[in-house]
Amino acid sequence: MRKTFKGYRRADGRAGVRNYIAVVPTVLCSVSVARSIAEATKINAFPHEGGCGQVGPEREHTSRILRGVVSHPNVGAVLTVGLSCEQVDAAKLAEAAGDKPTRHIRIHDAGGNTKAVKRGIELVNELKNEIKGAEHTRIGVEELTIATQCGSSDTGSGIASNPAVGAMADRLIELGGAIILGETGGLYGAAGLMARRAATKQIGDEIITMTDKLEVYYKRMGHSLREGNPTPGNIAGGLTTLVEKSLGGVRKGGTNTIQGILGPGEKTTSRGLWVMNTSHGIGSCAAADMLASGAQLLAYTTGGGNPIGNPLAPVVKITATRRTIERLDDIIDFDASPVLRGEETVKECGDRLLDEMIAVANGKKVQAEKTRHTAFAIGDVAL
Amino acid sequence: MAGTRRYVVVDERDNVATVVEPLKKGDSVEVGSTKIRLLRDIPEGHKFALSMIPRGSYVVKYGEWIGRATADIAAGDHAHVHNVEDIVDEVRKL
Structure with a gap:
């Protein structure tokens, strides 16, 4: 008998086993804000120390892993959190998620840490609503x-x-x-x-x-x-x-x-x-x-x-x-x-x-x- | 396989067994149809020889060479860093 599981079919054809919302900081400078948003909304953050001041292969490595995170089949929606002056851009990273609900914020644009966290929580709640009805598929x-x-x-x-x-x-x-x-x-x-x-x-x-x-x-x-x-x-x-x-x-x-x-x-x-x-x-x-x-x-x-x-x-x-x-x-x-x-x-x-x-x-x-x-x-x- | 046992032989080609509970010198273990008397205490996780491993020959676990005997290792003796050397350069070239 064919073994199957109930998963999520993504727009790029891949199959996910979870429908996580990912809060992804683009740079160390926005890790704290991303963490606060994730804690308040009980979802997963992806803290890391890259995203700026990197050259050549290091820069490419950070970028490849972050793109892999946002486009991952277990991820149903993405909020990227940037500062605004770093190498990895919050909007561009969100685009790498492909055809799934995304938002991005930048701490400078939001008017500081506190406002960025507040806005981030609102955006995550929007994303939660958007993926609420996601259908399981037998895979x-x-x-x-x-x-x-x-x-x-x-x-x-x-x-x-x-x-x-x-x-x-x-x-x-x-x-x-x-x-x-x-x-x-x-x-x-x-x-x-x-x-x-x-x-x-x-x-x-x-x-x-x-x-x-x-x-x-x-x-x-x-x-x-x-x-x-x-x-x-x-x-x-x-x-x-x-x-x-x-x-x-x-x-x-x-x-x-x-x-x-x-x-x-x-x-x-x-x-x-x-x-x-x-x-x-x-x-x-x-x-x-x-x-x-x-x-x-x-x-x-x-x-x-x-x-x-x-x-x-x-x-x-x-x-x-x-x-x-x-x-x-x-x-x-x-x-x-x-x-x-x-x-x-x-x-x-x-x-x-x-x-x-x-x-x-x-x-x-x-x-x-x-x-x-x-x-x-x-x-x-x-x- | 049935029942509680005191050692694991990972691959049939192996010449050592790994014990899963501490065994005592003088303890007798049955390996297939033969009985081996342990020549030393074997601590949990350590290995004893299933048959005589002559000095210079390979110690085999996982069906692969894991080291070379630096002294004769009698059946039932403790096989460890005191009588086995690493062969990492040798096996990396294979």
Whole structure:
């Protein structure tokens, strides 16, 4: 039987799993106003530190991610909040949203912070009314693109929850969907293996090259990616080598052929497994890169219990560690611990996880949505 | 697969198992049809050898090489940073 979910069909043809209103500051100077508007109206803001004083690739990177946010299929309406003198223009950014309701304001035009917040709240309320009647459409799971990530990893991540995400990934791809595997640093020790799984030799070479560049970048600063990697915490937890750590991480992508390498925020051009050369910085930067490309969901494995949600997509938190589930019940969405106990095979767990991802696509709220926990950051451009 | 178990072998080609609860020196674990007696305490998340891994040969987990033994590692012995070295440069070239 064909697996489907009730989603939102956008004017550009893409399918969304949510009908979020996004309040997007164009520049650090307008982040505070955007936050106040979002708080008052209980919607999601996208704070970042770019948008001005940037040159070349950095400027292009910020612009690509912000355009990816406003045009994202999970976003039903957009308010951009500018200052007026910055590089990223509020009206132009709103135009990038395409054929969906948008508004823009500029703090200088509005007459200051307080007036901008007041006006912003009015505009969000207008947008809420405009998208109120948005109709659900039955959409096949083959239209899902799921991004993958891990954080606060432990033993269970490498041997149970990451393989379970991988099994989910394989199943989704079998049904016609797409998966994005990012976190370039995490690929380092598994680059050879990943290169062998690439669709062409050229794509394989690119995987080696992009991880080489990362090591060259660290070397320029007199450091190495291998320094203290695995970390003392990793070693205490039983991870022996960087290769072992990387292999555990890349299990999230499953076992399919790699279709190609994407830049941060770049869209996939076919279904199947894609690797994204994500930007530097904390995990939220890699999440922004993958989601801005149009992925509608994020599958996030965490041993210790990472709390981070995302304003652009539901983040499904997966752990195989019972303690974490019991202690952090408003953080964890999915229990992969039966794999560790031998009560479920990795494949069975992956099938159950795909059903959960579809339920979330269908509207089931994840813990991060229930607790309104979101984080957003734009990283330094990928090498 | 059924019941509670104390270790995970991720891939059938692996020569190490990862324990999911702390195991004690002298504990006996059944791996397939053979019994392995643990030669040391194995902390949660750590690995023990499923068969003798001679010095210089590869330690295999996920069905892939994860490191090289720097000493003979007997079946049931703790395989970790004290007797396994990283092979990151080697595997990155493959």
